[in-house]
Amino acid sequence: MDMSTNNLDIMEFFVSMLIVGIGVALLATGSFTSYFGAGKSQKIGFALLFSGAITLALVIDMVFGTIGIMPEQFEKTTFEDALISGVSALSGMIIGMFMILFVLMKVDTVDDLEDLDLEDLEDLDLDEELKKLEEELNQADNNEEDNSEEDK
Amino acid sequence: MNTELIISMSLVGAMLSMLGMGLLIAYYGSSKTRNVGFVFLIVGAGLAYYLAEIGMNAYPSESFMNGMLAFLGGMLGGIIGIIIFLVAIIKS
Numbered sequence: 409m410d411m412s413t414n415n416l417d418i419m420e421f422f423v424s425m426l427i428v429g430i431g432v433a434l435l436a437t438g439s440f441t442s443y444f445g446a447g448k449s450q451k452i453g454f455a456l457l458f459s460g461a462i463t464l465a466l467v468i469d470m471v472f473g474t475i476g477i478m479p480e481q482f483e484k485t486t487f488e489d490a491l492i493s494g495v496s497a498l499s500g501m502i503i504g505m506f507m508i509l510f511v512l513m514k515v516d517t518v519d520d521l522e523d524l525d526l527e528d529l530e531d532l533d534l535d536e537e538l539k540k541l542e543e544e545l546n547q548a549d550n551n552e553e554d555n556s557e558e559d560k
Numbered sequence: 561m562n563t564e565l566i567i568s569m570s571l572v573g574a575m576l577s578m579l580g581m582g583l584l585i586a587y588y589g590s591s592k593t594r595n596v597g598f599v600f601l602i603v604g605a606g607l608a609y610y611l612a613e614i615g616m617n618a619y620p621s622e623s624f625m626n627g628m629l630a631f632l633g634g635m636l637g638g639i640i641g642i643i644i645f646l647v648a649i650i651k652s
């Protein structure tokens with residue numbers, strides 16, 4: 409296993425994807441805030457959206473040189489490789505999470521119901537229980553009345 | 561080369577989510593759910609072993625490590641972007 413870091417291209421892979429990540433996050437949060445926000449929050453959302461779009465436009469310029477502000481800072485093929493690896497790792501994470509959710513939903517994980525003895529519940533006669541409760545309440549009332557008469 | 565990169569990086573992503581979610585489910589879950597969490601942990605560990613021992617010979621290690629670097633950069637960039645958003649919202 410070769411885990412050497414000698415051949416790592418930090419500028420091409422790490423920095424380019426760092427800027428892309430910041431741009432995508434700003435664009436996503438900005439679009440949500442500008443759509444759902446109100447007043448000041450909405451203005452902040454538009455600012456975030458604008459800065460995200462600017463960041464992504466700059467990255468595109470850095471790779472393809474279409475605008476001409478900072479043209480061709482990153483090599484096209486390596487940037488594509490970086491983008492592919494970032495997107496595939498994110499897709500892998502999403503697929504893994506869906507797999508976990510699917511298994512958790514399919515496996516009967518609700519085991520608290522096993523602790524409940526449903527047979528006991530079925531055997532319960534609610535009418536009898538109510539009668540017992542009424543008798544107990546009546547007895548309590550009678551005892552209170554007797555006590556008050558004795559006090560008098 | 562791109563196919564190898566896509567497969568290896570997808571496996572890395574799946575491994576990370578399996579290990580992370582498995583750890584949380586195994587810790588906070590109860591009885592049956594906990595068992596499922598342990599299964600996910602084992603699957604994640606198996607994927608990590610595959611990537612470290614077998615995958616590194618199958619996939620070109622240089623491009624794999626660069627792909628990891630790109631993934632880390634993307635994640636860090638996303639976190640920084642969210643922090644910028646939170647600071648802007650909280651300060652307003």
